[in-house]
Amino acid sequence: MPNPTSPFAALSFGAEAGPWRVAAARVPGPSHARAGIECQDAFAVVASPRGVAAVVSDGAGSAMRAGPGARLLSFATAERLARLLDGAGPVDAAAVRAAVTEAGEAWRRALARAGASLADHHATLVAAVLTDRGSAFAHVGDGLAGLAAAEDWPGAVLSRPENGEFSNETWFVSAPHWQDHLRVTALPDAAPGDVAVLVTDGAMPFTVGPGGAGLEPGLLAPLSRHAAAEAPGQVALDIAGTLDGTAARRISGDDKTLVWIGRSHHECGHHERSRHECSRHE
Amino acid sequence: MTTPPAVLRPHALPDVTLKDNRAERLACVVVVDGSLSMAKSGAIHELNEGLKIFEAALKDDDEAAIAVQVAILRMGDQDRVETLVDFVDAVDFEAPTVLASGSTPLGKAVDQAMAMIEQQKQRYRQHGITYKRPWLFVMTDGAPTDGPVYDEVAVRARAAQAEGRFSLFAVAIGPEARLDQLARITHRFEPVRLIEARFREMFVWLGASMSSASRPAAGQQLALPPPTSWAVIEV
Numbered sequence: 001m002p003n004p005t006s007p008f009a010a011l012s013f014g015a016e017a018g019p020w021r022v023a024a025a026r027v028p029g030p031s032h033a034r035a036g037i038e039c040q041d042a043f044a045v046v047a048s049p050r051g052v053a054a055v056v057s058d059g060a061g062s063a064m065r066a067g068p069g070a071r072l073l074s075f076a077t078a079e080r081l082a083r084l085l086d087g088a089g090p091v092d093a094a095a096v097r098a099a100v101t102e103a104g105e106a107w108r109r110a111l112a113r114a115g116a117s118l119a120d121h122h123a124t125l126v127a128a129v130l131t132d133r134g135s136a137f138a139h140v141g142d143g144l145a146g147l148a149a150a151e152d153w154p155g156a157v158l159s160r161p162e163n164g165e166f167s168n169e170t171w172f173v174s175a176p177h178w179q180d181h182l183r184v185t186a187l188p189d190a191a192p193g194d195v196a197v198l199v200t201d202g203a204m205p206f207t208v209g210p211g212g213a214g215l216e217p218g219l220l221a222p223l224s225r226h227a228a229a230e231a232p233g234q235v236a237l238d239i240a241g242t243l244d245g246t247a248a249r250r251i252s253g254d255d256k257t258l259v260w261i262g263r264s265h266h267e268c269g270h271h272e273r274s275r276h277e278c279s280r281h282e
Numbered sequence: 283m284t285t286p287p288a289v290l291r292p293h294a295l296p297d298v299t300l301k302d303n304r305a306e307r308l309a310c311v312v313v314v315d316g317s318l319s320m321a322k323s324g325a326i327h328e329l330n331e332g333l334k335i336f337e338a339a340l341k342d343d344d345e346a347a348i349a350v351q352v353a354i355l356r357m358g359d360q361d362r363v364e365t366l367v368d369f370v371d372a373v374d375f376e377a378p379t380v381l382a383s384g385s386t387p388l389g390k391a392v393d394q395a396m397a398m399i400e401q402q403k404q405r406y407r408q409h410g411i412t413y414k415r416p417w418l419f420v421m422t423d424g425a426p427t428d429g430p431v432y433d434e435v436a437v438r439a440r441a442a443q444a445e446g447r448f449s450l451f452a453v454a455i456g457p458e459a460r461l462d463q464l465a466r467i468t469h470r471f472e473p474v475r476l477i478e479a480r481f482r483e484m485f486v487w488l489g490a491s492m493s494s495a496s497r498p499a500a501g502q503q504l505a506l507p508p509p510t511s512w513a514v515i516e517v
Binding site: 165219225235241246 | 299300412446
């Protein structure tokens, strides 16, 4: 299994593996925090020099065990997707669809074996697998995933939310026929300078670009600069600080999760802060 | 000598400006009674004052002012339905002055309101704008004067609500208003009777409820404040 893996129920997580950097955080919405309700978002990340598998999940507020449902789903899916990183085959849409389907069905079976109600564990899913042998997003329900090359934020490839007719109705992996709502977006092979971001519904309004096109430069550009210069663990904490800040709270009262993934321009994996340590950069 | 590990502390990301790029809307059509009986009872003045309060309540809420879109229909004259305000962002909404004369074509008014809601949803979809379930707020002090039309529209209105196409709230004004008739067009929310002439309290409630409903979904069922300050629910 590739390492490092974000710990179960972590609130923030940063990692560096080969050319990859990952920083992720989740925070409860202000109303959940006031009521003492746990954050019902979850994320899971597996990063290795060969690529990154990342998942965010939003547990439905109306579900009794939304938080545990989202955490279990995100970990089960990230672990299954991580097998693609070490495999020899192409990481194409078919492979990612098969892996997410297998993970989702296994999660559903595990809940059933435990006598748990699927409806009590309603959770969405936004996943990404990024490798040099192919990349893809997988998506059920709301939230957003985006991939931008060379800081082309307006031109980012997006996996958009799928809601019901109304914006507060969405699809869940725990729902019947969930595979009909599993959308897989094939992406170009990962390249130096690529930045991917996964967010749950609460962070989407300030992550998606103006008019719903691309990614928001006012967030992604400074975040990516910061992530290139600072330790991933610090970046993850700073993401949490922003998600929990006044501006973010004013925009959305929901739980918020953001996973940032960057691929260095430097194949050795050294980033801006450590460039002087690498003779290949001289 | 070893260097102690750096202590990581959470800060906000430097230089980040968060913008709300979500374009989520909540459409609300208010059908007001402009029939002659509203003038005879003096209720028309209270209604007009209430609409001004509604305007102020929406504009005072930053989120509602942007998210809510309002349209006002008046029924009156000779079974006529008049669009006093077509859909407009709440921030630009100006309360109209409703005149009172003529009849109460409730069936035609609800029919037109339902058509406006569907057209507005179509516009939202064409422009990629997400939206919450629209609201249709109907108030009258009498009974429908377009009986056959009302009979047909009432069936469609209930079916549309059962399909979740919009939420309808009906308010009876004064003792002559027929709650039993209003109950024919409601599905989830029972019609209520306005206490005396508490339009002011009713529109304060409507503004607050629209503000609450316009908030981004947090996965919770929408909980509206009880209308007890201005209405009674008769059983």
